[in-house]
Amino acid sequence: MASIIREPDSELRPQPDARSRHILEYDKIIAELSRHARSAPGRERCLALLPSSDLDEVVTWQTGTDDAVRILLERGQLPLSGISEIRPSVARATAGGLLNCGELLRVGAFLRAVSRLVKTLPADGPGERIVFGLISRLRTHNTLEQRLDAAIASEDELHDHASPALANLRRRIRESQAEVKESLNRIVRQHARALQDSIVTLRGDRYVVPLKAEYRGEIPGLIHDTSSSGATLFVEPMAVVELNNHIRELMGLEREEVERILSELTAEVSDASALLLADAELLAEIDFIMAKGELALQMKAMPPRVNDTGRIRLLAARHPLIPADRVVPIDFEIGIRFQSLVITGPNTGGKTVSLKTCGLFCLMTMAGLQIPAREGSEVSVFDQVLADIGDEQSIEQDLSTFSSHMRQIVRITEQVGPKTLVLVDELGSGTDPTEGAALAIAVLDHLRRHGAITVATTHYKELKGYALNTPGVENACCEFDTVTLRPTYRLLIGVPGVSNAFAISRRLGLSDAIIDSAERLMTEEGIRFEELVRSVEKSRVEAENLRDEAARLNREAKDAADKARAEAVKIDEKRKELLARAREEAREHYREAEEEVSRLIDEIRQGIRATDEQERLKAAEEIRQSIRSGRGRVENEIGRATLRGNGRVTVTNPVVGEIYEAPTLGFTGKLVEGPDKNGNCILSQGPMRVSVHQSMLAPPPGQLAAFASGAASGKSGRPSRQPRTGSSGSNAGSLTMDRRMHQGVEIMLLGQTVEEALANLDKFIDDSVLAGVSAIRIVHGKGTGALRSAVHQNLKRDPRVKSFRLGAYGEGDSGVTLAELQ
Secondary structure, three states: OOOOOOOOHHOOOOOHHHHHHHHHHHHHHHHHHHHOEEEEHHHHHHOOOOOOOHHHHHHHHHHHHHHHHHHHHHOOOOOOOOOOOOOHHHHHOOOOOOOHHHHHHHHHHHHHHHHHHHOOOOOOOOOOOHHHHHHOOOOHHHHHHHHHHHEEEEEEEOOEEEEEEEEHHHHHHHHHHHHHHHHHHHHHOOOOHHEOOOOOOOEEOOEEEEHHHHHHHOOOEEEEEEEOOOEEEEEEHHHHHHHHHHHHHHHHHHHHHHHHHHHHHHHHHHHHHHHHHHHHHHHHHHHHHHHHHHHHHOOOOOOOOEEOOEEEEEEEEOOOOOOOOOOOOOEEEEEOOOEEEEEEEEOOOOHHHHHHHHHHHHHHHOOOOOEEEOOOEEEOOOOOEEEEOOOOOOOOOEEOHHHHHHHHHHHHHOOOOOEEEEEEOOOOOOHHHHHHHHHHHHHHHHHHHHHEEEEEEEHHHHHHHHHHHHEEEEEEEEEEEOOEEEEEEEEEEEOOOOOOHHHHHOOOOOOOHHHHHHHOOOOOOOOOHHHHHHHHHHHHHHHHHHHHHHHHHHHHHHHHHHHHHHHHHHHHHHHHHHHHHHHHHHHHHHHHHHHHHHHHHHHHHHHHOOHHHHHHHHOOOOOOOHHHHHHHHHHHHHHHHHHHOOOOOOOOOOOOOEEEOOOOOOOOEEEEEEOOOOEEEEEOOOOEEEEEEEOEEEEOOOHHHHHHHHHHOOOOOOOOOOOOOOOHHHHHHHHHHHHHHHHOOOEEEEOOOHHHHHHHHHHHHHHHHHHHHOEEEEOOOOOOEEEEEEEHHHHHOOEEEEEEEOOOOOHHHHHHEEEEOO
């Protein structure tokens, strides 16, 4: 990853001159940038930021700014507090000086800031992120950080535990001071009448008592001070002189220990000077880049595409120094179809703002700052950005407006080159209009021949004609509403400005006679030119209105199409919901009918003779089997509807002897022949035989899940199960076929006790496995959930069960469990 720290010789590259930067108010942007920096070194870098003419460097700077914006949006502010200016202190420590507590305190805060910032690195490393790359280059110094934290208490004090010796000395000082105070308090109590106040105070670093002057001899001691009136003497009683001397000695030792500790800490800072200075540079750069990101967010700016070919395309550009509620976005381009642009129009119409916006955005881009414009804007890098904007008439220098402007034009023509952006306001103004216009055309020609990208504003109609007739030169104007007599501040490229002097004067009340006289004084050529320009402007307005109307109709058509699509989606969802509800209702009806038949069979078994029972039972069983068959069709339809959401399940390799369904015929049977060369198969059910094409075969009811899983895994559409054999092959085969034809796929456990339900479920699973059924439906109801829980626990332990799940919407929800058998 390329470093973005400036090299010392970067100032040797060509730079936009200071005067042009000031005219374009670049310095105000830089001042605003510096306010976002969190540290003094970061602010210094902001204030020293100059545009670069090196394309690679500008691209790298822009990448860094964009990276800062993304970090701010994703993570918020980085922990950049505590970054002090430590370089002078480190330099003094390296030179042999002694650092004080305040300087060491700032070094400790700096090291803590480094540690906090390093912890913000992502777990997977910096990747391609420039800011994280800089953070990854920071080096912590935990030993020095902890040493300073433990030793420095404040700007001018060390902690007691900075060293064992210091802690011992301060403890002894406190004990001696307590002893002195106790002795003085006894003296105060014994000589209360001789004292001015019953207090103990300090003079210098020695404890004294305030003695009245008339009792001077009552307390023997040393007089250290006298009050301004002379009525009070501050006496150190002889009884505490030795104690005070001892305290003074201890304080001297304390100062020596403090100096020793500071010297030791200073030496450690000196030893770590290379690390500290490298980290200081990195932190200043990180703070500087993050300040650029914050400024971009404040201005709602975007990164421009950068080139060095002179192309400038600004989309919805907003001058950053105009309040957001007043700024009018402009579209601007140059260097693509033309290299010189002549902007005309009335005063206060926005010409100068357009000029400054173009120049300022170029300087900001070249400085690595994002611009407040729409995404897709493009800005070129230039060797020079030269501007002459504003009236600089000088009384002191005896310069007229024309002379002042001409002096700057001379400077510009001397410096102009192929990679120069020239911005000139009111070119040729301040002198005779004829000569001024001719001079302006000559200057524009000179700049164009030297390859400069030029934007000039003017009032001269001759320059409008020059732009119309000269290749590489284009007209532009700032739109003016003649109805309201107000500028719209919109820049229109390709359209020369219309002189609205007569219209404005008439609106303001000037006599028609005077205006008519003025119009007669205009030359016929001038009148024709103004009429041509006015006609072009009228056509442009009409075309713009038609374009807006077409855009409106296009938006309305798009909105109508979107609304229709949304309605279609709603209708489809409603249809699916109704179908699911209808299937669930059909399932419930079949279940109720089967329960009723089962009840009747139970009554028959209990209430009739054995001779008649078999025949009636057989009839009832046929009725129940018919109901089960109907319910199976419903279940199969539900299964197919569910599987359609994940893709259609087809039978890829039908096997003779297996059971298949022909849904279009409503027929389920055993495959007895096929498929032949045309793909036709023969299904048989009892005496009935039907021919159906292989593509129309589907898994039988109850085996959709097995076929679906087989299709998903790329296997054939045949359910996976092992063939069973027994001692009596024909009887076993007959029994298995009978089970396949009559075994249901659902068991009802509603109303049963847990013991009954589990016993019935065990037999049902046995029958299903024997019949080759691979998916079953267990209806246990919702209720308290006790039966459902018991069923699930049983299924978990059953080796015959491959997997199970609760029913989804349209399958019975949590009142049903769907199980797949081995």
